[in-house]
Amino acid sequence: MEAPAVRLSGITRRFGAVRAVDDLDLTIETGAVVALLGPNGAGKSTTISIMLGLVPPGTGTVALFGEPAADAVRAGRVAAMLQDAGFVPGATVRDVVELARALYPRPLGTDRILATAGVTDFANRRVDRLSAGETQRARFAFALAGDPRLLVLDEPTTAMDVAARQQFWTAIRAYAADGHTVLFSTHQLHEADDVADRIVVLAAGRIVADGPPARIRAMAGVGTSARLDTAFLALTTDGPDTDGPDTKTIETEH
Template identity: 45%
Template sequence: MNTLDTPVAALAGVTLRYGAVTALDRLDLAVRRGELLALLGPNGAGKSTSVAALLGLVRPQAGQVTLFGADPQRVEVRRRIGVMLQSAVLPATLTVAELLRLTASYYPDPRPLDESAALAGLTDLLKRPYGKLSGGQQRRVQFGLALCGRPELLFLDEPTVGMDIDARERLWATMRTVVAQGCAVVLTTHYLEEAEALAQRVVVIDRGRVLTEGSVDDLRARVALTRIRCISDLDETAIAGWNGVAGASREGDRLIVTTAAAEPVVRRLLDADSALSELEVRRAGLAEAFSALTRTDTATQEAA
């Protein structure tokens, strides 16, 4: 029987190879009841492979995978999860309501149709054939199918790709709701603002192993960067080469500079551009911390 401290899903020392490629390298990962865990990493880091291993879709060459303390391929534990993968092929001629009813029939205690539709923002689409929906609408249907079984653990692999802003914010609200109800969520996403807004815990992986984990604030604290934002005509490429500057880029007419030593960089910016305006200085966000962590790991690997 699970306790609040027992992981609902876990990888313990898992190694998984595809030929000569090591996708997971002795990876340890635990998902706790009632938490939203964001799994982050660059392309090819092993995020989707980690999810596939937890779902029992692939078998590792070494290590142990458990889902509710059991083999993830057992039917009784699969009925306790919901899954939304990066892509899905569903019958194009079935309506949204038919897809929800069909999927719900596989679970012992599914949500009512109207509840699943409301949570996923599908109420106005129930009579529409799946094949006639836009890409973003189809993603909402896939989210609804993942929710309809009343899961205790929800896997969401890049769930908001293709969604507009309103649909994305509705999905975020629903994710917060199900987590508050005790459901655990494993989220993989390339949208770092999504992880920053939602996650109680973040795990950053690269080359199939964990680089770091903790809350968003923990990760920020491990990377002592400050973000300077201002309006300036200074060349960002030249600034990127300044001593103490970790990076420089543009967001429209705004110059963005990240640095571990804000005061001397701000002084140099003001000296270099007397017309500089709308200066903002704040602690770096998750995006900057993520970039710094993965950049450091790459440099360490190349030096090894």
């Protein structure tokens, strides 16, 4: 049996007196598109950083495709598009893509990367002369270069205009349909509703709901036609029950 794309077991991480991640268990099977949601300070970015091996957990274990995160990243099985990723100022978008391709054993072709990320029209422009939305798309191209089996996206559509967002999510759907796994965090809840097979909601470092969008609404006690924002607020305003098992966590159907 193939190992899951992600398995986090008993992950805890403190920053001083603040417990950013609180005994978190999360398994993501291969081929899934999963949205990680939560209010500011819920632990989303810390969870992603631990998953990618950028921050060590205080307790718990991390496995990506059955191996340590660092090994999976080094082998090119995992890549990420992070909000604070920077580029060499004088490089062009094409230079950045070629650099990324050189890091991996079986990279995608340059033209395919540029087209998928929607950066072909400005591939020869310097990255320090891109708009904020164009920079996001260049980060996407960099993340795609190694054809990763797991693609992790942290607030990927920040600063993108409507057309760029639509193109981006169309590319993500096609990438996932080809058997890849995608995990993304976003504050744009309609994007999660439209794209994700599964939504994981964090509050105070714990998972408070986990399942397809329809079941997230059901757990929140809102109607099937309600906006996901309404369910999200119902699930996160009071936070998880700390006196016992989390009654808002639900099992995911496979």
